[in-house]
Structures are given as C-alpha cells and as structure tokens.
Amino acid sequence: MNDTSQSFVKFEKIDKSYDGEVLVVKNLNLDIAKGEFVTMLGPSGSGKTTTLMMLAGFETPTNGEIFLDTKPISKIPPYEREIGMVFQNYALFPHMTVAENLSFPLEVRKISKPDIKEKVQKALDMVELGNFGTRFPAQLSGGQQQRVALARALVFEPRLVLMDEPLGALDKNLREQMQYEIKHIHDRIGITVVYVTHDQSEALTMSNRIAVFNDGVVQQLSTPDILYEKPENSFVAKFIGENNTLNGVVKEVNGSSCTVELDGGFGMVKALKINVNEVGEKTQLSIRPERVSIDSSTSGSNNFSGKIEELIYLGDHIRARLDVCGNNEFIVKVPNEGSFSHKEGDQLNLSWDSEDVRALDI
Amino acid sequence: MEVTISTAELLTTDGIPLKQSLRKAERRNKLRAFLLVFPLLLFIIVTFVMPIGDMLLRSVDDSQINSVFSNTFDEYKNWDKEADELPPEEVYKSLFFELANGDKRQIGKALTRMNYAKSGWKSLIKKTTREIKKIVKKGEEPVSYKDTFIKINKLWADPTYWYSFNQMVSERSSIYYWNAIDRTFDKDGDVVLQDEKRRMYMNTWIRTFKVSIYVTIFCLILGFPVAHLLANLPLRYSNLLMIFVLLPFWTSLLVRTTAWIVMLQQNGVINGILVWLGVISDDGRIQMVYNEAGTLIAMTQILLPFMILPLYSVMRVIPKSHMRAAQNLGAKPAMAFWRVYLPQTIPGISAGGLLVFVLAIGYFITPELVGGKDGKLIGSWIAYHLRTTLNWGLCAALGGILLGIMLIFYWLYNKIVGIDNIKLG
Numbered sequence A: 001m002n003d004t005s006q007s008f009v010k011f012e013k014i015d016k017s018y019d020g021e022v023l024v025v026k027n028l029n030l031d032i033a034k035g036e037f038v039t040m041l042g043p044s045g046s047g048k049t050t051t052l053m054m055l056a057g058f059e060t061p062t063n064g065e066i067f068l069d070t071k072p073i074s075k076i077p078p079y080e081r082e083i084g085m086v087f088q089n090y091a092l093f094p095h096m097t098v099a100e101n102l103s104f105p106l107e108v109r110k111i112s113k114p115d116i117k118e119k120v121q122k123a124l125d126m127v128e129l130g131n132f133g134t135r136f137p138a139q140l141s142g143g144q145q146q147r148v149a150l151a152r153a154l155v156f157e158p159r160l161v162l163m164d165e166p167l168g169a170l171d172k173n174l175r176e177q178m179q180y181e182i183k184h185i186h187d188r189i190g191i192t193v194v195y196v197t198h199d200q201s202e203a204l205t206m207s208n209r210i211a212v213f214n215d216g217v218v219q220q221l222s223t224p225d226i227l228y229e230k231p232e233n234s235f236v237a238k239f240i241g242e243n244n245t246l247n248g249v250v251k252e253v254n255g256s257s258c259t260v261e262l263d264g265g266f267g268m269v270k271a272l273k274i275n276v277n278e279v280g281e282k283t284q285l286s287i288r289p290e291r292v293s294i295d296s297s298t299s300g301s302n303n304f305s306g307k308i309e310e311l312i313y314l315g316d317h318i319r320a321r322l323d324v325c326g327n328n329e330f331i332v333k334v335p336n337e338g339s340f341s342h343k344e345g346d347q348l349n350l351s352w353d354s355e356d357v358r359a360l361d362i
Numbered sequence B: 001m002e003v004t005i006s007t008a009e010l011l012t013t014d015g016i017p018l019k020q021s022l023r024k025a026e027r028r029n030k031l032r033a034f035l036l037v038f039p040l041l042l043f044i045i046v047t048f049v050m051p052i053g054d055m056l057l058r059s060v061d062d063s064q065i066n067s068v069f070s071n072t073f074d075e076y077k078n079w080d081k082e083a084d085e086l087p088p089e090e091v092y093k094s095l096f097f098e099l100a101n102g103d104k105r106q107i108g109k110a111l112t113r114m115n116y117a118k119s120g121w122k123s124l125i126k127k128t129t130r131e132i133k134k135i136v137k138k139g140e141e142p143v144s145y146k147d148t149f150i151k152i153n154k155l156w157a158d159p160t161y162w163y164s165f166n167q168m169v170s171e172r173s174s175i176y177y178w179n180a181i182d183r184t185f186d187k188d189g190d191v192v193l194q195d196e197k198r199r200m201y202m203n204t205w206i207r208t209f210k211v212s213i214y215v216t217i218f219c220l221i222l223g224f225p226v227a228h229l230l231a232n233l234p235l236r237y238s239n240l241l242m243i244f245v246l247l248p249f250w251t252s253l254l255v256r257t258t259a260w261i262v263m264l265q266q267n268g269v270i271n272g273i274l275v276w277l278g279v280i281s282d283d284g285r286i287q288m289v290y291n292e293a294g295t296l297i298a299m300t301q302i303l304l305p306f307m308i309l310p311l312y313s314v315m316r317v318i319p320k321s322h323m324r325a326a327q328n329l330g331a332k333p334a335m336a337f338w339r340v341y342l343p344q345t346i347p348g349i350s351a352g353g354l355l356v357f358v359l360a361i362g363y364f365i366t367p368e369l370v371g372g373k374d375g376k377l378i379g380s381w382i383a384y385h386l387r388t389t390l391n392w393g394l395c396a397a398l399g400g401i402l403l404g405i406m407l408i409f410y411w412l413y414n415k416i417v418g419i420d421n422i423k424l425g
Ligand SMILES: Nc1ncnc2c1ncn2[C@@H]1O[C@H](COP(=O)(O)OP(=O)(O)OP(=O)(O)O)[C@@H](O)[C@H]1O
Pocket: A018, A019, A024, A042, A043, A044, A045, A046, A047, A048, A049, A050, A051, A198
C-alpha cells in the first residue's frame, strides 16, 4: 500500500462529492501496476465514471491525491496527462473523417505530416479498419465506431488508457468479439488499461484484476477467480456470478470456520468464517450453485433436502430452482449426464462441502 | 431480355400486375396526403406566391401608359435622334389626338408615371391638354401640330422632355430596376447614371448592406456566448436565461425601439450616466441615435434572438464529451474549441447569420425611427414610394432586388454549407 514505486497509478484516500452533501466516492485506495488491465465493476451510479474522470482530469477529487508514475497529478491539466480515453459514447468528432479523428491528437503534438500518416494507418490497421480512413463516423456501424475510438485513444501512445463502458452500446455477439480484440491489443502492446463496466462477465473475461464498486466504495479488489470463488462480502458474492443465500445466526466459532443456525429452525450449517466475528452475530451464507451436489448423502458435512419448484432444461445442464430451508430461489445446476429423472414437486437430497459455504455480512 | 420477362411476371396473387395494384393501393394515401396539405398550399399561394408574383410583374410593367399613348409611342420610335433635333410631325399629331380624345382618368394615371421619368411632365401636359381641347372645340385643324404645341408651351421644343420617353415606350421594361440603382436611359436608350441630384438609392443600398453585415456580426459576437451558456447551464438557470432571450418577442417592437431612443438620445440614460461618471463632459454628449449608430444598436438588440435560437439548438446537441475528448487527446481548451466545438456550430452560425442578415436588409420600422436622416435603410424608400409618390413600379423593383439578394444568399449558403444543414430550432 505504501509502496508507490511499485504502482503506476495510485489513488490515495480519494473522496469525491459533487454537491457537498453526498460522497459519490468514499476513501478510494487503489494501486495499479504498469501493464495491468484493471476493471472497475459496479452497478449504475456507483461512482465508476467519476473515478475515471478524476484520473483523466475532468473532475477534481474533493480529498486525497492521485499519483501517476509516482507524481501527483492534481496540478496537471487534462491535456498534459497523456492518458488515452475511450468515452462511454465514443465522442468521435462528427465533422472529421476517421483519419482526421486519429490525426487530431498527433497534430496537436506537432508531429510531422508523414509520421502522422504512418501512425494513423498503423492504428487503423490495428483495429482492422485500414480502408475506412476517409469515412465519417456517421457512416460507420456501432462496432466500427467503437474501434475507431479505441484506435484514437491509442494512436498517440499514451501512458495509460481509460475505457468507460466502451462496449455498452453493442449487441451481444459484437461485444464478445470486441472484448476479445481489446484484450488482444492489450496483450500485444502491454499498455496499462483501466476499464469500466457494469457487466460482470465482461469484467471476468478481460481483467487482470477487478475492483468491485458499490456506493462509492471498493468492496473488493482482486483477480477474477478469487472474486468469484472467495467473495469477501455479500455484495460481491451476489454481484459476481450466481449465488445462493441462506440467513442465520453464528452459534459457534472455531478458528477459520463457524457453525450457523439457520433462521426458521431449519438446522445447522458448517461454513467458512469470512465476514463475521463473534457468536450471536447475524450472517448470510453464500453457496455457489455448482458447488451443491444432489442425491449424495455420503459426502459433505451439510445435508439438507429441498423441493423442486422449477426445472429449466439448458442443454449441457439442467437448472433447478428449489425451496431449501425457506429460500425458494435456491438454484442448483445439475450436469446433464442423462440420469436425472426428477420432476417438479419432487424432494431432492442436497449436500455441500463446508469449504464452499462462506459466512458473510448481511 | 430477362428483365422484361421478370417484370411481366410480377403479378399479385389475383393476377393483377403488381405495379398497377400498388398504384391503386397508394392512390388513396396520396389523395389523403394531398388533401391534408391542400389548405396550407392554398394559404401559401394566396398569401405568398401571388403577392410576390404580382410584385415582380409590377416591377417590369409599363402597360398602362403604353395603352394611353400607344400611337404616340409608335411614332416616337421612328424618330431619328441624330438627324432631327425634335421628333417628327407625326409624333406631335398622335399626341394631339390622344390627349384630345383620351380618357381623362387614364391620362391622369399616365401623367403620374411620366413625372417619375422627368418632373415637369404633369403640369406641361395638363396645360397643353386644356389648350388642345379649346382648339378642338373651335373645330380648327392645325397646319403644323408641332408649331401648335410649341406655341402652347415652348417646353415642347426642349428635346430632353422627349428623350425621357425612352424610359416609357416599352410595355415591359427594366427601367424601374435601373432607377432603383440610380441609373436611367439616355436619349439613345442606353443605361446611364442619373443626374447627381436624383441619385439617392445606391447610397442607401450600400448603407443597408453595411448595416446588415455589421448587425449580423454583432449578433454573432453577442449571441454566441449566450447560446453557449444556454446550452450548457443546468436546466433551471438555462430556462430563466431563455426567458430573457425570448422576452423581446413578447414586447412590442415599437416599445423596444422607443426605449432605445430614451436610452440613447443626447439627454438619455446612457449619456446621463456617462456625464455623471465624468467620462464625458456635459457639452460632449455623444450622438447615438438618429444616425447609423442608433440603427446598428437597436437592430442588433432586436435581431439578437434570431441568432441565439439557431445557435442554441445546434449547441444543445453537441455532446459535452467532445470538448473533454479533445482535451484528453492533448488539445488545450482554446484549440479544442477551435478545432472541435466551433466547426460543429457552423450550421447554427450560418442559419442564424442568414436569418439575421435577411431580416436586416428588409428592416423598416426601427431604422425609420432611430435612424434619423443617415441611418435609414432601403425599406424606408419602399415605404416612401408606396405611400407618398405612389410609384409602385419602383417599389416593386426595390423589393425585387431585395428578393434577388436573398435568393443569392440562399444559393450561396446552399453551395457552401448545404441547406440540409440548416438548423432553426
Ligand atoms: N456532474 C455531476 N453532478 C452531480 N452529480 C453527479 C454528476 N455526475 C455524476 N453524479 C452522481 O454521482 C454518482 C456516481 O455517478 P457515476 O457517473 O460515477 O456513476 P457510474 O458508476 O459511472 O454509473 P453508470 O454505470 O450508470 O455509468 C451518481 O449518483 C450520479 O448521480
């Protein structure tokens, strides 16, 4: 945390308020290493764009300092920060052709004409729009505009690229293709990327690390696998991936694990102690659907039964919604091995490993 | 070959050719659409196309006088001005009978027209007609009509009167247009400058242009920041500001113009404040009204909304992220404004500019009231001839020139900016 020499971008105790009444970013501390792809993920209004704007220089932090390459940047105006940015709506200049859009950052840097031409062509080739230089932005499809915006943010070789929901306006197929392309470009040129999205699958597939935002606070900052498998609070557990919850009260604490009595007298559950401290505390248990096994009374320490409310056939697996311990939104994913013969209304035996249950805050 | 076969095969399920079937289906819609726009079309024809067409016709029309003096004019055209100093006998003779037998009212009208060409015609002909009628009554037949005329009034021997016929002898003539720019026809029918004391329109035209261009520029300079503010202020402030911009529309033009007189005159508010502040001395009060300056100031204020509104409507839709993107790409704010913001406002600038300019060149009331003698625009002349001299042909020609200028600007605008780019609101 104190090691500024290691981190390329460093947010230190950043607070931001627009109106002096509400903090839209609270005590943000974030370190980003050179070459890293960090995603800010969070629901709408959680302060992601605000954070990005502070980094780009269009909003000033109410408190704290941002360091770029160990230098505080609050005194540097936006046009000297050398940070590329892909805006939420692309912000391509409609009166300039694609090539002129790309030359713009080079022209203001007084780069020579032939160099500009070469760099623009290279950037266009990179996003596979080599022949589109003479078109106007309005003559391009959404995906093409997006790629032009990306090329424009990269063409002047910035130290850092910020992307604010760059794929938000694209349809699903194109979005997936562009995720891959952006990731590919990142790997190839090794630039540091700060990416904003509220689409969790996008965050999981693209990022080195993800900062999960809620209410202006970073809830957890971690690699995608840790975020998914080891969420540290119930917001992250619910926001990333699918999640089953059971509410209860801590009855016993035993080192890194604990025993929880479910509300409504449904029994006791052994779980990992993550975000609870002492006996008597209320807690929310989190279990991933794929970690629940059915009809296997032998293994696992937590055995329960549930009534099938709904079955959805999804080809490779069957999605079962059960009523378990008073929660009728309990999801189980059954791999389609051809042996599943239960119908709606049947009772199922469920079990899960205590290592897969996390006792979180409520 | 294949094309004809395939078109022949395009039939509906019922076997009717597709095109015909489509036409039938569309006919109803077309009819309905036509009926919907018909009242508007009629309105435009009656209130716009017909009056303007009538005006344009009048501006080239000299048929009234040609019907009154048709024989005289015919004979007049045979006059060889190089050979004879005065017109041939035939001309005098025809004029004699046309004055003697002509309809009094028609002649009266024609006399007014003749006076536009040369002052003095009216009284000369009136006197002459009286004498001619006497001669006719007595039943005498003059030996020489020419001598008779000259005996009645020696002005009939002055060829300059006869030369002025050149301006009237054709039913369709461009003389009014030439008059409108201080030109006339000489004795050979060639276009020449008017006498010095009759030149008055060119100066006014030049002033009209100058004032219109200045007003357009001032409106742009004053309106651009206001429009920018309007487009970027939070809604509740911009609404308030918008009311201030629109307020002039809700106040009578006359009231506003009069208010400017109160403000600007030598004993007015502005001079008073300047004297009070000691900027100028009491005898050094500045003349700001009843001259060109007054016209400029008042017209700029009055036409300002016509600049602000188109600008505003264009600026409102320019995303704020564009300026940010430009700066993010390394442009200083001034550069970002110049390269990214300003070019996107051009449709608004040109629409506002065109609107203000076109309104300004035809402006009347304000320059009339605050312009004094040297701040009047061409509209004043139109009004003057319309009400005082009743020289409608000249009015129409002045109006026609205004119309032509507007069309030229419209054409230029379309060439340079493209008329689809116009944004008025
Ligand atoms: N210019 C502004 N003035 C006042 N409040 C603002 C301004 N911009 C954003 N906010 C508020 O700050 C909060 C965070 O906004 P922000 O744009 O950072 O959210 P976000 O995480 O980017 O959301 P989204 O996913 O919808 O883009 C919101 O509650 C928003 O209403």
